[in-house]
Amino acid sequence: RLICAKLEYLKKNNLDSEVNKILEQNIIYPEFRRILVDGEIRKRNFAKAKDLCLEGIKISEKKLHPGTTGEWQQKILEISEKENNIKDIRKWSEVLYFNFNHDMKYFKKLKSTYSGSEWTDKCENIIEKLKKSDIYGGYYSARAIAEIFIEEKYIERLLKLVQINKTHLEFIDEYAEHLRDKYPDEIISLYIEAIKSHAKITDVKIYYEVIEYMKNLSKVKGSELNVRALLNYFKGLYRNRRKMMKQLNESIK
Secondary structure, three states: HHHHHHHHHHOOOOOOOHHHHHHHHOOOHHHHHHHHHHHHHHOHHHHHHHHHHHHHHHHHHOEEEEEEEEHHHHHHHHHHHHHHHHHHHHHHHHHHHHHOOOOOHHHHHHHHOHHHHHHHHHHHHHHHHHHOOOOOHHHHHHHHHHHHHHHHHHHHHHHHHHHOOOEEEEEEEHHHHHHOOOOHHHHHHHHHHHHHHHHHOEEEEEEEEHHHHHHHHHHOOHHHHHHHHHHHHHHOOOEEEEHHHHHHHHHHO
């Protein structure tokens, strides 16, 4: 806090050399390094700005501060975009995509640097990396792959992925809207089996979830008889679950 106050005083008095001296002395701290980086960017000293960021990454990785590491990586990407440095835009977009929970913002930045035929190969390479990062069909990697399939309009592949994850009702529900028009029968079947399995759990919260999933199932074209049959199935199998029956009768007409 004292250092910040001193910096403000020096800035107001246009003592730039003294400001830089203090910043250099305290460069180990991210907040002061950021000021130096931004200064180099304003002067368009992009190489120097990147070097400062790379040094910051080494320090934050050593201290096990992934959030700060990510900030420096994003800053390098920002500088690379100012330079229109395609090689570095590709490198850091991919790094950030894999390090930032597969944020599609970085996937799209990466995609924007490739031509159509080049991108097809690169995209497949990313999908393969995701498969290897987790068991194929594992929920974490599967969700990232699903988002790519949607972006690339690989709808048939998305269906197969959802079918692999057929025990994850939440996963089915999340991606059903992208599939129900083209594959209504398959989505109806996936919903029914997963809802039946979910309903085995005796819990009021689960009853509400079952109802919401049944409502979502009803949005699929041609599902009316299936929803009615599922309702009757529950009424027969779980007739002694009074709370469940009450909620079903009130919610599913």
